[in-house]
Amino acid sequence: MPSLQSVKRKINSVKKTQKITKAMKMVAAAKLKRAQQRILAFRPYGLRMRQAITALSVRANRTAHPLLQKRPAKNIRVSVVTSDRGLCGAFNANIFRKAFQVIEECEARGAKVSVGVIGKKGGDFFRRRQWPIHDPFINIFERLSFEHAIEIATAGTDAYRTGVFDEVHVVYNEFKSAVQQRVIVEQMLPIEPFEDTGATPAQGAFLYEPDEEELLAVLLPKWAQAQIYRILLESSAAEQAARMSAMDGATRNAGELIKSLTVYFNKTRQAAITKELMDIVGGAEALK
Numbered sequence: 001m002p003s004l005q006s007v008k009r010k011i012n013s014v015k016k017t018q019k020i021t022k023a024m025k026m027v028a029a030a031k032l033k034r035a036q037q038r039i040l041a042f043r044p045y046g047l048r049m050r051q052a053i054t055a056l057s058v059r060a061n062r063t064a065h066p067l068l069q070k071r072p073a074k075n076i077r078v079s080v081v082t083s084d085r086g087l088c089g090a091f092n093a094n095i096f097r098k099a100f101q102v103i104e105e106c107e108a109r110g111a112k113v114s115v116g117v118i119g120k121k122g123g124d125f126f127r128r129r130q131w132p133i134h135d136p137f138i139n140i141f142e143r144l145s146f147e148h149a150i151e152i153a154t155a156g157t158d159a160y161r162t163g164v165f166d167e168v169h170v171v172y173n174e175f176k177s178a179v180q181q182r183v184i185v186e187q188m189l190p191i192e193p194f195e196d197t198g199a200t201p202a203q204g205a206f207l208y209e210p211d212e213e214e215l216l217a218v219l220l221p222k223w224a225q226a227q228i229y230r231i232l233l234e235s236s237a238a239e240q241a242a243r244m245s246a247m248d249g250a251t252r253n254a255g256e257l258i259k260s261l262t263v264y265f266n267k268t269r270q271a272a273i274t275k276e277l278m279d280i281v282g283g284a285e286a287l288k
Contacts, residue, residue, distance in 0.1 A: 004272070007265045011258060018254035024087065025247035028240045032178065035237035039175070042233060049226050053219055056212050065216045066161045067191050067224065075165040076111045077134070077156070078102055079188075080126075081172035081231060082119030083239045084141050089246035091173060091181065091239055092121045098183045099171045106169075114165065118152065118232070135159075141236050149229035157224050160189045172231050173238035179245055181238040188227060191220060 002010075080099045082092045099115075106113045115131055117123045120138040127133065135155050140148045156168055168189040173181045 021250040028244035032240035071166045076106045076167045077165040079116035082122035084120040088243040091242040153225040153228045175237035
């Protein structure tokens with residue numbers, strides 16, 4: 001049976017831990033709000049870019065640009081977007097589970113699969129399993145900017161142009177709400193033609209200068225950069241939401257543990273006092 005002093009030390013230790021988890025929850029909530037604002041601010045640009053690409057892609061030949069060209073999928077890159085830090089619940093575990101599922105599906109097609117990693121936790125995970133990692137990008141989420149998206153997208157599109165791989169799939173967490181994140185697998189390359197949902201004018205409504213092929217040469221790399229930036233923003237927001245939820249649960253669990261330890265401490269102390277009183281009464285009776 002633990003002594004009263006050890007129980008008291010444990011209560012104090014859990015209280016300190018509870019203060020830390022509560023502070024981390026508040027920090028995650030503030031970062032989540034900023035991440036949501038960045039997503040909302042980026043959406044108009046993404047929408048306009050999609051409208052422009054849609055209007056062009058339905059007119060242009062798929063051989064007009066390397067990023068539109070489909071090849072037999074002999075080499076496939078699976079890019080895994082994880083967090084740089086831990087303490088975010090099952091955020092990374094869900095990503096790894098889905099990534100291995102995608103890798104198995106690609107290997108079943110007879111393709112050679114390579115792994116790209118965005119986020120320190122993903123790099124650590126695959127290195128421990130001695131899985132070769134290509135083009136890792138780590139420690140970018142603390143000061144995430146569009147320049148990171150440009151760097152990642154440029155590395156991917158250049159490798160695709162030169163035939164290093166024939167398809168690129170990205171596995172990431174999509175932000176749905178503060179309590180819900182969804183793992184998404186998205187094909188980035190080759191860029192699939194978009195469906196005209198009626199948001200863009202009819203094909204004959206535009207005259208292009210220069211022609212569609214030259215415009216695609218400029219817009220498609222920018223579209224890839226925009227998509228990578230959107231994925232990074234989604235993952236960042238989902239990470240903060242998962243961390244806020246995890247720290248909230250840890251804070252509640254610490255409170256429950258403090259209550260149970262306090263009850264145990266009080267019962268043990270009362271039992272010790274009762275025993276001492278009985279010893280005193282017994283000694284007094286023996287002296288009569």
